[in-house]
Amino acid sequence: MKFTEKLANATAKNNSLLCIGLDTDLAAMPENTGVFEFNKAIIDATADLVCAYKPNLAFYEAMGIPGLQALQKTVKYIPGDIPVIADAKRGDIGNTAKAYAKAIFEVWGFDAVTASPYLGYDSLEPFLNYQEKGTFILCRTSNAGAIDFQSLPCNVPPSPRQLFEIVADKASGWNKNGNIGLVVGATYPEELSIIRQSHPNMLLLIPGVGAQGGDLEAVIRNGKDAQRAGIIINSSRQVLYASKGKDFAAASRKVAEQTRDTINRLRNAK
């Protein structure tokens, strides 16, 4: 099934715009718990509360081959009706991007990916050619360093804009198959508003609530589309590490449920 349909179905079934970022980190996890075992417990406890899961590959790569084996098991374990986004932020020349796309969509079996725009269209095309899969292009990221380049004022017709706006405009132009979304950090609600106003129908993946401090109310006000949707709000650490005790999965469920319900209350507020 096409990523966007799968996402719409999971969103409807679970009445949720919440994505849980499976950034599984041995240092933050309950002790004596395996990586897959931890992910399985989180998934079992939250699969009726989310619209998607998003493992960030860095955390698994940092654990070497056993970490990547746990990632593989995790992707397979997630129920088939919930889309899984590879937070990979890949970006390389065409020949190599083709290998990355194969790895993420065919080998690991993800439904969607995050990708960097720095190398331009031909670095994204191999991902976009998988029309059933989703590709989220980094636009305005959630970190402090985002201003170093993403906010540079560029002289581009018809009017000067910041780099992230040009990325959004180009991505929108490339979105002929409706399989492109943008990554916009919750920590920059003004930039989020600029992007949403220019691109009323673009799907936005929004990390940065929770541990990174993004303001949920501002995010939803500025990010939601005319259908009070069009956004995927990701929380990783706040949900995953709600408790370090034996009750960790139940504690994660509680935080996930609260976050989902708060998102719903805010998006439906008049």
Next chain:
Amino acid sequence: MKFTEKLANATAKNNSLLCIGLDTDLAAMPENTGVFEFNKAIIDATADLVCAYKPNLAFYEAMGIPGLQALQKTVKYIPGDIPVIADAKRGDIGNTAKAYAKAIFEVWGFDAVTASPYLGYDSLEPFLNYQEKGTFILCRTSNAGAIDFQSLPCNVPPSPRQLFEIVADKASGWNKNGNIGLVVGATYPEELSIIRQSHPNMLLLIPGVGAQGGDLEAVIRNGKDAQRAGIIINSSRQVLYASKGKDFAAASRKVAEQTRDTINRLRNAK
């Protein structure tokens, strides 16, 4: 040993600025040859001709866990006096970049990495904090799509410049420990010249000769520093896939030797 010293030693010992890109691709390889077996044969045949090796992680990820196991064996097999660069083009927020840096430098054991600048300084800092390791920041890449964003004219004091020039300037400013280099594609000799003129002492990693068609003579004229060095010239496909027959390693050696010697002739030309 610090990456830059290791590189200088290998460059001197082998009289070489040539880096071989170990972009091992089952589709292009001789039949009935394992990935590690292929890499081992290439390394055995060329280790006295190169200043570095550079496996691109995408090709190994595309083969799943067995591919990554072959990568691990390959990095370990490369003689300890030749630096190994992870062509990974990673770029993520600080917390995650720290995991990527750990993966690349500690788990896989690389001496250097390529990284994307799009997320700004705090996404690069975790790599740079490994002061013994090298970090090559993508500046002007070798692909056609490089013009989409890297050439955008930006209004930044003291004078308007293209985005890739600002990346080079910032990278130069961040280079307090001398462990930063820039990636500049051989296919853009004019941009290479702009970068070298602004940054006479910066180490440049130059992919794009060989299969990608970069002009070696223009690259060396525009890229070399005052010591007729300061550049690492990477060739991947042209060297690796010189023959699909049983003689593949000898054929690779021949191309590598010719390329190294041509580079030396051109850099020493008056």
